[in-house]
Amino acid sequence: MARFFHTVLALTALTFAVAPPAVAETSDPVADATAFRKYFTEKFPQVKLEDFVNGAYAIDEAMRRQWQAIEQFPPYEFSLETGKEMFAQPFRNGKHYADCFPNGGVGIRQDFPYFDAKEGKVVTLELALNKCREANGEPPLAYDKEEMAALTAYMAFTSRGKPFDIKIPDDPRAREAYENGKRYFYTRRGQLNFSCASCHVQTPGERLRAEVLAPALGILNAMPIYRSEWGGMGTVSRRFITCNSQVRGVPLEPQAEEYRDLEYFLSYVSNGLPISGPGARP
C-alpha cells in the first residue's frame, strides 16, 4: 500500500513538473563550474570556500564541533595505515602500485578522474588501481569494499591540501562523458523520485531523517570516507550505490560508465578546492 502511495506521489510530481526551459545543446563546463560555486557560496555565505570539502560539517556548527573532537582520533586511521602497507607491499611479480602511477602514486589524487583518450573513457582512481593490479597479474579488488577504500585513503592522504585539477581535454568524447555525468547528477530516479541534486543542491544543510545533507560542491574531495552509519570505510563507488538504494533505485554496477562520468562531473565542478580525504562522516 505504501509503495502504491509513493508511486502515486512520484507520478503526480512528474505530471505536474514544470516544463524545462530551453538550454543550449552544448554546455560550457567552465561556466557550469562558475555557476556551481556561485550557487553554493551564495547559499552559505558564512562558509569559507575551502571548507565546503568538509561536507555538512562546514554548515552545521554543532556537528562541526563534534567532528573536530572526532578528528583528534580519526576513525579512518586504521584504514589509512592498512592502505599505506598495501601500497608498499610488492605484487607477486615484484612490482608495486607506485610503478603504475606518475610520481610513484604520491600526491596525485587531485588529478583523478581523468579522461583517457586511448581508452575513450573516464578513468577513476579506483579503476586505475585495479588496472594496475590486473596488469601485474593480481586479481582486482572489490570497488565497494574496505581494501579499495584503504588504498584510496592512503593516496588521498598524500594529496591533502592539493586542489582538484580535473581536465576536460579538447575531445568530443571527453565532453560527452562530462555531459553524461551532469545529466546523471540531475536526473531523478528511484521510487522516491530523487536526483543527486534533490539532496545535494536543493536541500544541503537540511535534515533527511537524522542525516544533515552535504552540499554537492566539494563533496568528493573527502573521499574515501569513514561513515558511522556504515561502521567502516567506503569508496566513491559505495557512496553512489548507497545513494541510489536510498531513493529506492536499483544501483548500477560499481564503476559503471554513468558512475565514472558522474565522478568526472562532480570532481570537475569542484576544481580548485583542496583534497581533504580520507574523511569521516556521520
Added chain:
Amino acid sequence: MSMIQVGHLKSTLPLALAVLVGAAVSAWAASSEADFKAAYAAAEAANTEAGILRNQWTVTATALAEARKAAEKGDFDQAVTSSKEAEALAKASIFQAIQEKEAWKALEIR
C-alpha cells in the same frame, strides 16, 4: 404453498443454484497458476525494459519476489496481486526514465 409459489420456486431454483455454483467455482478459481504466470511475465517484461533504461526500482524487485513466494505457496491470488503491483511499479519507473530525458534540465544550476 400455492401453485404460483411452487412454480416460482421451480423457476428460480436452477438460477439460484447456477449462481451458487458459479460463485463457488469463481472463488475456487479466482486466480490460477496460468493467471500468475501471465501477470508475472508482464511484470518481468516491464522491469526488463526499465533495466534497459538503467532505471529499475528496488521495490519492483521486492514485489516480484513476493509474487514468486506467494506462487510457491500456491497462493495465486496474492501472486497475481503482487505481480500486478510489480508491473505498475516497473511501468512508473519507465515513465520516469522517459520523462527525465528532458526534465532533468529543470534542476540544473546555471
